[in-house]
Amino acid sequence: MKNFANLIKALDSSNKTTVKVDALTEYFKNVSPEDKVWTIAILSHRRPPRPVNTTLLRLWANELANIPMWLFEESYHIVGDLAETIALIIPTTKEHSDKSLTQYLQEIIALKKKTDDEKRAYLHENWLALNYYERFVFTKLITGSFRIGVSQKLMTRALSKAENVDEDALAYKLMGNWDPNKITFQELILDEKSSDYLSKPYPFYLAYPIEGEVSNLGNPEDWSVEHKWDGIRSQTIIRENEIFIWSRGEELVTDKYPEFHSFVGIIPNGTVIDAEILAFPNDEIGTFNDLQTRIGRKTTSAALLKSNPVILKAYDLLEWESNDIRNLPFEERHNLLEKLFESIKDKNLPFYLSERKILNSWVDVATERMRAREMKSEGLMIKHKNSTYQVGRKKGDWWKWKLEPLVIDAVLTYAMRGSGRRSNLFTDYTFALWQNNEKGERELVTFAKAYSGLTDVEFRKVDDFIKKNTIDKFGPVRSVTPELVFEIGFEGIALSKRHKSGVATRFPRILRWRLDKKIEDANCIDDLKAMII
Structure with missing residues (x-):
């Protein structure tokens, strides 16, 4: 686990492709074949199923940290990532673990069938035996939401360099329905087997x-x-x-x-x-x-x-x-x-x-x-x-x-904190359009969520407005005074019974902040429906 955690730390600390490839190449040259297979699986989105729900993870981590639950929840909303929050609040001890990545993942798979008491004891023991970054990676594996800024193509390039196997041949070998808990590195990467051919697709x-x-x-x-x-x-x-x-x-x-x-x-x-x-x-x-x-x-x-x-x-x-x-x-x-x-x-x-x-x-x-x-x-x-x-x-x-996106002017009505580097800012927004209610009065009806399209400077300005103009709080969600208008772009639109607005948009995102418009100038639901072909 120590080697894998150090790898993830190296990958997470740079945006340069060459640095990521070099780190992966060096890692693949030095770890066991079993850890290679599991690393390939994790970086190609073949993670084991989550053995513990997030409610229990939060409860048990909070017990170990010995802090009030409200403080844990506030910390979580600020940090924006559950695994990182847990890694930060649990005290580091002098204990350490020499277990490999493979051993941890096999234990995580077996954990799913354990009782809650056994799961709690296992997590407490291992959280205390790991340093901060190891604890972060371990918890990410437990949650099943392990994401890191490395594409499968980048990982394949590094594996090709480490094992001296053609990159395109590797991409083909890694396609398909293989189980990291049942296949060896020799079988996955080095062997040629005709039986694997029957159902195997080609890389896209x-x-x-x-x-x-x-x-x-x-x-x-x-x-x-x-x-x-x-x-x-x-x-x-x-x-x-x-x-x-x-x-x-x-x-x-x-x-x-x-x-x-x-x-x-x-x-x-x-x-x-x-x-x-x-x-x-x-x-x-x-x-x-x-x-x-x-x-x-x-x-x-x-x-x-x-x-x-x-x-x-x-x-x-x-x-x-x-x-x-x-x-x-x-x-x-x-x-x-x-x-x-x-x-x-x-x-x-x-x-x-x-x-x-x-x-x-x-x-x-x-x-x-x-x-x-x-x-x-x-x-x-x-x-x-x-x-x-x-x-x-x-x-x-x-x-x-x-095609150029369809566009509509909408009003910001709700907001949540972002994640990662934006976890301290409100950057995830819900937007609304006008609609006449049963009394014939105009009201704002939500229709889409978006969290991309503004510059960092604009996000900070909107965040400042949200903090000063919050009407109500619903857990991590804030209801905001309807005052800001944004141009929203989306790829497609269709009628939908699942949404209060009656429509569903495809890939909504912010195109620009309409500082020149008041909320009265925003579009209505009928304008949106008129775009349906």
Whole structure:
């Protein structure tokens, strides 16, 4: 644990990529194979389930610190992170622990089945046996919310340097549904096993946002244009008469979309398709809000399948006739995908092609982009016709050109403290719009939350206003005198019964502080609903 805690401290103390890669490389060269596996798992979001709920964690930490609960809660709201608060309030002793990261994680897994008394005793013993930063990391592992500023790509680069294994090969090895408690480092990284191949997806290739003028890309005839669909990016794998569906987050979601099981026996074995899963109610592309009714469900009822079916909108072909074709030019891969679609389009499958647009000028591309909301897309994907299918986010060959956000002027009504470096400031805001109530009187109705878009100076000014204009407190939430107006941007909007406003916005964020407007000038809910296509 000591080595892992020192690694996390090093990673957390720098924003430089080279420093992070060097720290990870040195760590991987010096720790045990078992700790390597668990470190890879933690940094690729394969953490063990949380064995203790946060209410008990707070209670038991408070007992050990021997302070009033109100003081713990106030400290928590100021610090903004539970693990850090616990690490700070528990006194450091002369005790120390030589247990490895692997041993701690195995104990944490076993802890889930223990009684509350056993859990309490275990936490007290180990909190007191660790120094501040070790205690912080240990508690992060307990909470299951371990996040650090290292991407899987960065971790893979360091592992490649430490083990002298090709980086792209490593990215492929780390995909899929492996269990860090059951696999060895030799099996995960060093061995080549054909049995692992059956369900394994490829690393996804990601696009960069367009920078500057789109015409800077050169000759438009060198590029392929298609719509950027707003669903769940996925890979559909058909091998040996079995189907496997992976989300971009490396979650195996085959059972959540039974519509796609009909592909087996019709789409040839040895096929891997890069596609978007889209809601398709009433035989037309739905909103992401529609798709959310299918996300996270443990079981999918017949009624839900009928009312909110899904389709696969295919972008690319990564494997064909059991051959990895990612190194073929995009145009060749898409031609094969088109031939596949033509061969099965009469089979009544929930399989659709993301069509390429033949556009001769950047003006035509810009015009097509303006049709995005009509097409139920987020904008355009622009791919070089000769591009190979690469790993991760690489600049140059694939670009996304999203629509400008929808905008509305809204009033700040509630606020919470931020997290991390903003934990001492109120930076998480709730916004409201005007609506006439049953008496015909105008009132503010909340519709969205946002916590990004302002400068540090602006956040401090808003924080100062909130502290001076708090109407009421509800735990960590403050009700604020409605006085400040902000321009809020968002990607999409849909009707929703789950929200008091009757609408749900997608990716809301602050665009600017409207110092030139009074709250009477803010928009109303009807203005928001009028944006729904």
